[in-house]
Structures are given as C-alpha cells and as structure tokens.
Amino acid sequence: MTGQATRQLAALAAGLFGLSVPLAATAAEVTLQMKGGGFTVQGELKSFDGTRYVIESKVLGNMTLDAGRF
Secondary structure, eight states: OOHHHHHHHHHHHHHHHTOOBOGGGOOEEEEEEOTTSSOEEEEEEEEEOSSEEEEEETTTEEEEEEGGGO
C-alpha cells in the first residue's frame, strides 16, 4: 500500500469510527460535500477529531468545518 493510500485509509477510518487521527496520518487530498449538496470543498485534510475537519483549501485557505454538516 502506498503512503497516500495509507493516509487516506486512516482518514476514512477516522470518519467512520469518530477517531482522532494524528496530523501526519491525515495529510491527504479530500472532498467534503455539505449534507444536501449545497457546498463542496476540496483540500488537504490536516486533522479530524471526530467533530471537526481542518482542511487547507488552495482556494479558500485553512478552514475548520463541523463534521455534522458534511
């Protein structure tokens, strides 16, 4: 498994099981879509603590997003 695939798997596991994942394990490109589909953001997943995503978007900069809305 490649390093990127491992990071993506760690990020997926965090999302599914509500786990806190260390920063190094989550540095993967992700796309988050708001429930209902009104807003989508793409960027590098910096962290996920079970309630918030921290994303670095090339267009919008650093953002902290409520996981319950995505």
